Amino acid sequence: MGIKKTIGCLVVALALGYQAQAKSAFAIKVQKDSTSQTAKVDTTKAKKPMPMNVKPTPPKKETDYERLMKDSGTVVKGLFTVRHIKDKWYFEMHDSMVGRYFMAVTRFASVPQGFGKFSGEMVNEDAIYFEKRDDKTMLLRTFVRTQEANEKDRIYLSLKQSTTDPIVAAFPIVAGNPQKGMNLIEVTGFFVRDNNIVGINRTLFEKTKIGGQMPDRTFIDTVKTYPINIEVQTTRTYGASPSFVRASGTGSITLALNTSIVELPKVPMRKRIWDTRVGYFAYPYTIFSDEQRKSQREMFIARFKLVPKDVKRYQRGELVEPVKPIVFYIDPATPKKWVPYLIKGINDWNVAFEAAGFKNAIQGKEWPTNDPSMSLDDARFNVVRYLPSEAENAYGPHVKDPRSGEIIESHICWFHNVMNLLTKWYMVQCGPLDKRARKMEFDDKLMGELIRFVSSHEVGHTLGLRHNMSASYATPVEKLRDKAWVEKHGHTASIMDYARFNYVAQPEDNISERGLFPRVNDYDKWAIKWGYQYRPEFKDELAEKEKLMTETTAILAKNPRLWFGGEGTNEDPRAQREDLGDDNVKASDYGVKNLQRVIANLPQWTRQDNDQYDDLREMYTAVRQQFSRYFGHVAKNIGGRYINNMPGTLPYEIVPAEKQKAAIDYFGRQVFDAPLWLYPADLTAKTGVDANNEIAKMQSVALNSMLSLGLLNAVYNNSQASSKAYRLENYLNDLFDKVWTPLNASQELKNSSRRTLQRNYVERLNSILNPEDKEKTAAGAPAFNTDARLYVAQHLDKLEAYLKEQAQSATGINALHYADLVRQVKQIKEQREHGRNNR
Incomplete structure (x- = not known):
């Protein structure tokens, strides 16, 4: 009886203990999570007593x-679920997003003064995938492959193993996620530590000379997620370079970055293979195939994706709006009076897109002021960023x-100061043609x-177009x-040329703004049509390539x-920056x-009160730079070749001898005959310019180029390739005639400049005939074992005879000049003979 009673009490005690344990377990508070499913627990159902021989779970x-x-x-x-728990940030993504491609675009969000970069400028861009x-473990790789093959080809397997993308980060996956297929990773360290994806890259470190990162002053500020993108903004502090230390006295600098991670299309747009006869930014890739005997190298262009809303109407030749137009927003920091003109510059490209079959394809808009979902840093939006930079520039990446x-x-x-550049360009090139340009x-x-x-x-660049420096050559100079022709057709065939304004037109031509300004023109319309026309009829880009080329x-x-x-x-003188016309x-x-x-009117056009001449100095410098451009354009014809890609032409042609001879004549008239008109006394006195010194430098630069062994070699080699080419002996004789003229000008500055030029001439001959050892062995130095040097030696004999003849009749400083040059020529010959005997 006692034993049974004891056992019974024990059973009851065990049962009561189990029930108490069960009640305690159900009393645990479950953390609510609005984004995950929490298991429901039914506490109402009675629990059966645990059998005596079973241990509690x-x-x-x-x-x-x-x-x-x-x-x-x-x-x-959003794109991913973003969690912020305590001081850490997490991304939670479904397995379906693993392997998808994203663009990571990092830009400056704020910068210190004097940093050299500005808010809105790009730091990094990379295609990435998880x-x-x-x-x-979740890995992050960056897409760097430029080789491809069809998955059905046997070579595909080998190519896949030979083109592994680099791992740029690894993240532990938080274990125990109750949501099937979901992966939670912590990304805090990835975004606050510098790396080539979301931070300051090594190249920028070296360029800006900033010091090491200070982790205690580096933070993730915000992480915002949207349906197709995530925006991460960070504040970063670094040790400062000496220049920044002097500026701030703190020894550190702080800046902010914004990284946009944007989902790329699951199925990429069809490539359009580049034809080198149309100027697009293009990127290389290589195709491997089982059917090849040699791999195929191609390049594909950069372009926005435009698809017509109504394909049938489009194919009938009707203008059709695209499904998704190209929209550019204007930075709200832009001065209000310039916003309409920036928008007009954007919308001007619609005439080109109409040539490609689209209407309203590109649109300029003001930035919405009441939409909190939009950010200037968001990589989903195209923006014209207005930057407070003193640099005179703008660019369109x-x-x-x-x-x-x-x-x-x-x-x-x-950049804000691009307006100052425009002022200089237009006054210097069109001041005599447009009275509106005759003031600062x-x-x-x-x-x-x-x-x-x-x-x-700049919009043209963002559409994928490169510069076309040959477009201005399409217009004959005359x-x-x-007036009628140029106002109708424009002074250049493309706005993508550096053909700023029509500086060839003369005041008596009475040409209006329409004949002075560049515009979206024939080449631009053609290039946009070539790159953006919708061509779904081809099975792939290779079939499309063949048809487009034809x-x-x-x-x-x-x-x-x-x-x-x-x-x-390149070497083609027909495709130069800042030039105009076909001659x-x-x-x-x-x-x-x-x-x-312009020189005659510059004091009046730049007049300032209180005897100030800052504007005069700036514009006077711009005039002299423009003059240098002109003789630079001419110089490229000497020893040059034409590089052709037009149908029915040879790929290479030598610049005709008559054009090279005309170029030497230009230098004789405009440069070697000292251009004193460029240095009137009233301007040099107010600006401090040393006319004698500057003319000497200008002439020296020109002569050193024309008597460089590299150019002489080019002229000689061209003469071997074509009977129509300029002969080196004729070239040297023509150049001689433009340099060695009598020293009898009425203006003594012309004579002194000529004497300096002639001394440089002799020195150049000496450097060719008696080069120093370092000149002969310097990296990239032209070969000195060339027939061209024999022609130079022969030319020296001609020069010696000329100098001796002039010395007989010269007087004063000119007599001293010729006597000294005769002495130098003798030394050159002796040194050359001595060098020959020592070999």
Whole structure:
């Protein structure tokens, strides 16, 4: 009886203990989470007593995810779910987003004074994607592949193994996420530590010379998430370079960055393969195929994606609006009076898009003032950013999808002082032609139209267009003075040329603004049509390429005004920056005439009260720089070659001898005969310019180029390639005639400048015939084992005879000059003979 009673009491005690344990478990408070499903627990159903021989189930172990969710924090859903818990930030993404591509675009959000960069300018851009290594680790890779193959080809497997994208970050996945397929990772460290994706990259560190990052003063400020993008803003503090230390005295600088992570299309836009005859920014890639015997290298262009709303109407040739137009917003920091002109510059491109079959394809708009969902730093929006920079510049970059070339967004950076540059350009080039340009403060309408022109040019870059420095060559020089023609056709075929204004026109031509300003013109319309026309009829970009090339050949054969000759970096004198017309000599002569008119009026146009001459100094410098451009344009013809890509032309042609001879004649008239008109006494006295010294430098630069061994080699080699080329002996003789003229000018400054020029001439011959060892071995130095030096030695004999003849009749300083040069020539010959004997 006692034993049974004891056992019974024990059973009751165990049962009561189990019930108490169960009640305690159900009393645990579950942290609510508005973004996740929380398991419901039914406490109303009666629990059966646990059998005597079964041990109680231990309480479920709390997961890392559950433990983290106990802490209060904010949760916002968007592209990813963003959680802010205590001082840490988390991204929560579904497995379906793993492997998707994103563009990470980092820009300055705020900068210290004198930093050299401005809010809105880009720091980094990279295509990235997440990769799940296992249940514990999420990797971040950056897309750098430029090789591709069809997945059905056997070579695809090998290519995949040979083109691994780099891992740029790894994130532990918080364990125990109750939501199926969801992954929670902490991203705090990634965004506050500098790296090449979301921070200051090494190149910028070196350029700005900022010091190390200060972690205790570096923070994530905000993380905002939207349906297709996330915006992360950080404040960062660094040690300061000596210049910043002197400026602030703090030893540190603080700036802010904004990183946009924007979802890229799941299916990339079809590439459009570049045709080198149309000027687009293009990016290389290589195609491998089982059917090839050699890999295929191509380049695809950058462009916005435009798809017509009504394809059938589009294909019938009707103008159709795109599904998604290109919209540019104007920074609200822009002075209000310039906003309409910036918008006009954007909208000017609609005439080009109409050539491609679209209407209202591009739109300029003011920034909405009452939409909190929009941010200037958001990479979803194209913006013209107005920057408080003293630099006289503007530029139009773009961010593209590296898989296809689709332009995702662009921020045109417009520096405040670009208006000062426009003032200098227009007064110097068109002051004699437009009375509105004869004062330092242009009226708002004139300045607005100047702003409009630059706006159009920069927008062209954001659309994918490169400079076309050959566009101005399409206009014959004399047509630039034909009022009816130039006002109808414009002075350059493309606004993407650096053909600022029509400086060839003369006052008596009475040409209006329409014949002086650049505009979106024939080449621009053609280039936009080529790049943006919608062509769904082709199975892939390679089939499209072949058809477009055939069409392009036919079009260019009919219209040479559509020539794309490059960005002015090659040897072709027809494609130069800042030049006009099809004849550099004629255009520059007309330009000089207008500069002479500007010089005569500059004191009046720049007049300031209280004997101040700041404006005069600035504009006078601009005039002298413009003159230097003119003889630079002419010089490129000497020893040059034409580089052709038009139908029916040879790829390379030597500049005709008569054009090179005309270039030497220009230098004789405009440079070697000292241009004293450029240095009137009243200007040099007010500005402090040393005319004698500056003329000597100008002439020296020109002569050193014309008597460089590299150029002489080019002239000689060209003469071997063509019977029509300039012969080196003739070149040296023609140059001689322009340098060695009598020293009998009525203005003594002309004579002294000529003597300096002639001494330089002798020194150049000596450097060719008796080079120092370092000149012969310097990296990139031209070969000294060339026939050109033999012609120079022969030329020295001619010079010696001339000097001895002049010395017999010269008097005064001229006699001393010739005698000294005879002595120098003798030394050159002796040194050359001595060097030959020592070999």
